[in-house]
Amino acid sequence: MTSSFVMVHVGQSTEAQRNLEHGVETQSWGFPESKPEYATAHPKYAVLATDASPRVQLGDWLQGTATLYLCQVRGDFYEGTAPHWPDEEAEARVKYPLRFGIEPLAKLEGVPLGQDGPLSLEGSDAIRRSGTDRGMGKLVRMSPLGLLELAGIPTDPAHPDEVPLDKSPGFTAEQVQGKRKPQRRRRGAGYISDPKKRKAIELHAEELAIAHYEAQGWSVERLGKPYDLRLTRKGAERHVEVKGTTGAPTSVELTINEVLHARDEANTVDLYVVSDIVVDTRTDPYTTSGGRVLLLEEWEPADEDLRPRKYEYRIPQTS
DSSP: OOOEEEEEEESSSSSHHHHHHHHHHEEEESEEEESSSGGGOOOOOOEEESSSSSSSOOOHHOOEEEEEEEEEEEEEEHHHHHSHHHHHHHHTSSSOOEEEEEEEEEEEEEEESSSSSSOOHHHHHHHHHHHHTTOEEEEEEEOHHHHHHTOOOOOOOTBOOOOGGGOOOOOOOOHOOOOOSSOOOOOOOOOSOOOOHHHHHHHHHHHHHHHHHHHOOOOOEEOOOOOOEEEEEEEEEEEEEEEEEESSOOOOOHHHHHHHHHHTTTTOOEEEEEEEEEEETTSSSSSEEEEEEEETTTOOGGGOOOHHHHHHHHOOOOO
């Protein structure tokens, strides 16, 4: 069984590595332009490859190794309108408009690029060609089983595109940084360090959600905790969790209480996600616009779609 892949080479420049960290942190990726083949493409996996120079002949390339960041692709390609990556925000313009969501599955270091490795010849060469074409993604079909096996991710060979998130190791921006100089502490997928920007995104998403539900005749009350919005209409009650991002709608960060609340049979809960929100940080206060809405009604998060990022460890007591 083969699956569709988008293969990407990421350079070693400071800017490229910073964008890689941010892309992993916010679970989004993008290209400088669209290509005709992207219009009908629906890749299931993405491989972001680094630590290998692409400007060599194929024979030399196949003798080398690379670090591979294996991801699931979430959603189709779309045209982004919000500056999202650090260099985009610095220049206040969209440089990578063709975008898609990535769900980190595993970081694989020192992977052979030749026949001894998990990639097909076409897949390996696609990474090399991406590196000579500004990091533009190259589409290939190949079996994902070698990569999944190397990552220790169990899968059904008959259904290679069905990967349980809770059984994959994942990776974070800190792992992308490796042993380089310490960076600011991060707090998981989609986290934004600027509190004013984070609040502006949150309020923009909530305003869109309120307008949506009020148009349907619901009375809306802002709560914040234990959930964002409480809706009432003709004796019925519904609760809404609202999430916002400037990137792709790949995944959201949930507290244990948010998960338990959504799973409680006594509650009817919607998940309202707004992605691709434009934030103008040149104004005071920041102004927001745009956004793409994904609404999951009567939402209940399943185990296979959850990955724990923190554990509480109870220390054994000794006498």
